[in-house]
Amino acid sequence: MVPLEVTHLALVNEDVLARLNEINSHFAKILIELLLYFKTTYKTVFFMDYPPLHDPTAIAFVTDPSLFDFRLMRVDIETNSLLSYGQTVCDIYNMSTKKKNVYVCTNMNVEKFWSLMIDRIKKANLASPA
16 A cells, blocks of 8 residues: 555655656657646645646565565554545554454655656657657
């Protein structure tokens, strides 16, 4: 599991945009536009200057787990509460007597994550008809 606390480290900031601009292709421009689609929403709703990437961090974990710090812990989903129905509850303090059941990422190497992403984008750019 790659929680929001970790995906919010993968920000589409000025450095990332500059690296994408260096690809200098129509494909890269489309990606930049897509990556910035929610920038205003993240700024006005979540007070974040740059939008994060969520799903690509999970794919990056599958591709290269060494980019992440993670540990096995007990994770449950709240299904009874009217206030927090559907909430993911991670036992980060090892207080549960239940079996640990999920590897949860706690941190990631952001620079290596973006290097992986940019490398894959460059490879996709070579194959893209855009």
